[in-house]
Amino acid sequence: MNEKYNVYLVSDSTGETLDRIFLSLKSQFANFEYEKKEYAFVRTEQQIDKIIKECNNLENSLILYTIVETKLAKYIANQSEKNNLPCFGILGNLILSFSKLLNQKAIHKPSAQHVLDDDYYKRIEAIQFTMSHDDGKKVDDINDADVILLGVSRTSKTPTSIYLANRGYKTINIPLVLDQKIPPKLNSKTKACVIGLVADPERLADIRRNRVAIMNEHQIKDYTNLDSIKKEVNDSKNLFKKNNWPIIDVTRRSVEETAASILKIIEIKKHT
Numbered sequence: 001m002n003e004k005y006n007v008y009l010v011s012d013s014t015g016e017t018l019d020r021i022f023l024s025l026k027s028q029f030a031n032f033e034y035e036k037k038e039y040a041f042v043r044t045e046q047q048i049d050k051i052i053k054e055c056n057n058l059e060n061s062l063i064l065y066t067i068v069e070t071k072l073a074k075y076i077a078n079q080s081e082k083n084n085l086p087c088f089g090i091l092g093n094l095i096l097s098f099s100k101l102l103n104q105k106a107i108h109k110p111s112a113q114h115v116l117d118d119d120y121y122k123r124i125e126a127i128q129f130t131m132s133h134d135d136g137k138k139v140d141d142i143n144d145a146d147v148i149l150l151g152v153s154r155t156s157k158t159p160t161s162i163y164l165a166n167r168g169y170k171t172i173n174i175p176l177v178l179d180q181k182i183p184p185k186l187n188s189k190t191k192a193c194v195i196g197l198v199a200d201p202e203r204l205a206d207i208r209r210n211r212v213a214i215m216n217e218h219q220i221k222d223y224t225n226l227d228s229i230k231k232e233v234n235d236s237k238n239l240f241k242k243n244n245w246p247i248i249d250v251t252r253r254s255v256e257e258t259a260a261s262i263l264k265i266i267e268i269k270k271h272t
Contacts, residue, residue, distance in 0.1 A: 004033040006058045008051060010065040010076065015040040018066045021090055042067065048076045055085050062086040122168045130165035133172040134158055139183040142172060143190055147262065149173040150182070150240070151197030152232040153223070154207045156250050156258060160197070163259045169266075176236050178228065193266050196240035197258070200251040201229045 011018045015038050026032055039051055042065075055061035063080055065087070067073040073089060080087030126146075132138060133145070135158065142148065146169040149157045157173035164171045172192070174182065186194065208224045222228045240247045246265050250258050 002031050002033050003060055004035065006055070006061045007034045007036050008055060008061065008063045009036060009038045010042050010048075010051060010063055010067070011038075011040050012043050012067045012069065012072070013041065015066075018064060018090060021066075022064060043069070043072065045072070045075050048072070048079060052076075052079050052083055052085070056083055062088075064088050064090060066090045119168065123166060126168050126170045127162070127165040129170040130161050130172075133170075134161065136172075136174040136183075139172065139174065139185060142183070142185045142192065145170050145172045145190075145192040147171045147266070148186070148190070148192045148194045149197055149262075150176055150186075150194065150236070150245070151199075151250075152176050152204070152229070152236055154204055154211065155197040155199050156253075156255055157197060159255045160250075160258050160262070163255050164262065167259070167263070176232070176239070178222070178232050178235065182239070193262075193269050194243070194245045195262055195265060196236060196245050196247045197250050198233055198237060198240075198247055199249065201226060201233050203251050204229050204233070 007022070009015060009018050009022055019038065022036070026034070037054075039047070042048060042051070051063070055063065063076070063085060065073070065076055067076060067089070068091060077087055077089060129144070147161075147164055149161060149171065150173075151157050153175055157175065161171040161173045174186070176182070205224055205226045208229070212220060212224055237247065239245075248258055248261050253261070
């Protein structure tokens with residue numbers, strides 16, 4: 001039986017960066033059993049002392065931290081060493097290396113990435129736009145979008161749209177329904193990057209059956225019928241090919257992977 005670790009994620013900001021790094025890290029180890037404990041906005045030695053004390057009360061404790069203030073970063077490293085606790089600073093060496101490369105001193109300011117600058121307001125605007133255009137709600141201002149996603153039901157259109165919005169891209173997602181036409185404005189030239197999402201029909205059938213069971217909507221037969229789904233997917237592929245829209249198969253992709261592919265397509269489109 002594998003040992004279970006108590007993983008302390010300690011950040012001087014929201015902890016979002018550290019959480020994502022840990023998510024990537026743990027995915028590389030198949031038999032890593034752990035319990036995660038998160039501490040955000042840690043900016044005093046007293047807070048660190050409390051965390052160290054808690055670590056000492058549990059077996060197999062380890063600390064991962066993102067603390068940019070030099071004195072506090074040294075303090076958590078020294079206290080961990082004194083108490084024989086494994087401790088890993090995620091940003092320290094990277095900031096130092098960048099400082100040397102750029103030949104300038106780092107500001108060591110917590111939450112520096114969360115300033116209310118133009119990029120921040122751009123993301124907020126993109127999120128508001130995307131939410132109001134979810135699932136084909138609005139298409140009259142289609143030319144205001146950066147990205148337009150099309151796909152049959154359960155091809156991850158909404159979560160992918162929200163992810164892109166958080167990156168600052170105004171996104172419209174439009175569901176493709178069997179034997180229904182797409183909005184006429186899509187047939188005309190649009191500056192937005194139009195992308196088609198597809199998935200394996202059998203996988204879609206499984207997902208839809210689960211959704212129907214949860215929603216208690218068993219009267220919807222065509223929605224979960226495999227032959228009907230195959231026709232939906234085939235028709236959507238034909239539509240995408242007819243309009244020369246890029247196609248992404250989301251069957252075995254996470255939302256992040258799908259979004260990364262879309263961003264790559266956007267970048268290519270900029271240079272063509």
